[in-house]
Amino acid sequence: MDVITLASLSEGFAVLSDPWIYVLIVFGSLVGLVFGATPGLTAPAAIALILPITYSMGIHASLALLLGVYVSGYFSGSIPAILINTPGTPGNAATTLEGYPMARAGRANEALTIAVISSFIGVAISVLLLLTVAPVMARMALTFTSVEYFALAVVGILCVAGISQGSLIKGLAAAFFGILVSTVGIDGTSGVPRFTFGMPELLGGIAIIPALIGLFAISEMLVQSRRRTTAVDALPVDSGGSILSVIGLHVRHRWTVLKSGLIGTFIGLLPGTGPAIASWIAYGDAMRSKQPGEQFGKGEARGLIACETSNNAVIGGAMIPLLTLGIPGDPVTAILIGAMMIQGVEPGPFFLRDHSGLFVAIVLMMILANIAMVATFLPLRRLAAKILKVPYHLIVPVVVVVAATAAYAVSYSAFDILLLGVFGFIGFLMMTNGFPVAAVVLGIVLGPILEKNFRNALIANNMDVTVFLTRPISGLIFFLLAATIVFMQVRKIRTARAQRTLTADTAQH
Amino acid sequence: MTAQGKSTLLREDVVIGLVLVGLGVAATIAATGIAQGPQQRTLPPNTVPLICTIGLLLCGVFLTIKGLLVPQKAIGLPIDSRQFSILILFIAFFLAFEHVDFRLLILVFVPACKLLMGCRSWPQLIITPVVTMLGVWGFFVQLFKVFLPTWM
Structure with a gap:
């Protein structure tokens, strides 16, 4: 099967002949920059808010806008990480270790330039791998049955549940809740209503867009409403650190760049993982190969290069399971799957075969979004500190108004606005009590995939539940999943023990 | 109830665990009430919901036990x-x-x-x-x- 043909290439490039695509990519980049840079606002929140307005656009225009937000949103979390020591997203937590000391030493401009160039290279590496790995994976996915899809969906949900926050139990509870939410409405197989409580509005199931906006945006606004204004002073962006010198720095550390890009892409490829893990692993790897004279933790540029490259390399990696298996790798791709389905395109094993032109267009739009990220940020980087000074009493009401309008725009239903409020409050309670909201989102999105494949697998195998362990690929997937969970728990117990011993020793001395 | 017993019950994980147990029980009752639909060779419509509700319930039980065994701070008001x-x-x-x-x-x-x-x-x-x-x-x-x- 030749996935990418000349015809699909020309179809993909033809999309770029529409000037509207460029406008939307640049607009998306700006939205992503603002949302990622503002503490309390995130790229998933931006994409959830924008999704309803993409309904009336075509698939290309809609993806141009969303990919613009996605690419810039993942990078711009590094702006507050560098200037105020507060990561805009969990994926930029490692950035604070080197970025903030650089800014404190009067090298904020250099740190921001390194972050954007590293992010650019990270996306570029991952897009190249997307181009090469996705067709191979798509071919492999065609041999998968419901058993393997069920296994992959379980991995996707459990990885988010286990990794995104400290408590595995809370993560699991969030995932179960998300799947439970996805079962509301008429069951597609039996036609029986489930958890509708006599409400006709629930027969069609929980509307996913208001639920996502509520979980990502309203909950965060309720959390932020505790603050009166911006509490921190951002460090000034100086004039040092020319673009050429930063490019030279990347050339000098090319192996770190390449390795971090590969780490990020590989981590992104695993369902349920994300930029936070990728950046920590890449940072750890850079630290292990410390050269004489390098001072990690005190503003070491190579550390910053490692985490920012891998952080954004996750984007291309996460697109691979999305486009070839229909399994979203992180909350953003979970929303993207919804955006594509709204336009009548179903990501999955047949996507590359049936929509190879669209695949090429997506790759090209990711490259353009990457260029737009650099082109919009570099001239505006001296204004970056200003975004951090926007008071919360301005952000909160505006975001709530936009969220309600966006949720209403989906189907002009007052019930959707109520859902928005309910899920916003649920998300708020979860966030304040340490439950990962991302696990609920993946549960809601992957729930129907999980249930459908669970049913199909059992019917096809005479209701034999052992099939999930006896089929080689799914058996291996479940074995690796169990091994990962056991490994993580053992490591957690050991760390806790070591901390207790350390505390006891400190108390004795 | 003694002051110590009361403070144990107010531990963060105990309260959250008990809330999850309550939610799990209520959802399990609701899931068992789902009609079975036409008899056919497939899973009943409440299978996946029941797996989730029992999962929620078990998470609640584990969290409660953890809260009872491991000393931790009392839960605060979730909202000011x-x-x-x-x-x-x-x-x-x-x-x-x-x-x-x-x-x-x-x-x-x-x-x-x-x-x-x-x-x-x-x-x-x-x-x-x-x-x-x-x-x-x-x-x-x-x-x-x-x-x-x-x-x-």
């Missing part, structure tokens, strides 16, 4: 008074959304929210709602042809 008043304002805004002209609603909601969040600058209290209203009108109504509730 200002957040509570803002939450009430949000609810009022959501309930009114379909019934009130969106322009008027924004002009009332935005300054009310800003006031509750401590903004006392009169120019900001006037300019922000007007700009937000114009922005929503321009972006959603004019550019994307979204029909928002209006009185005229």
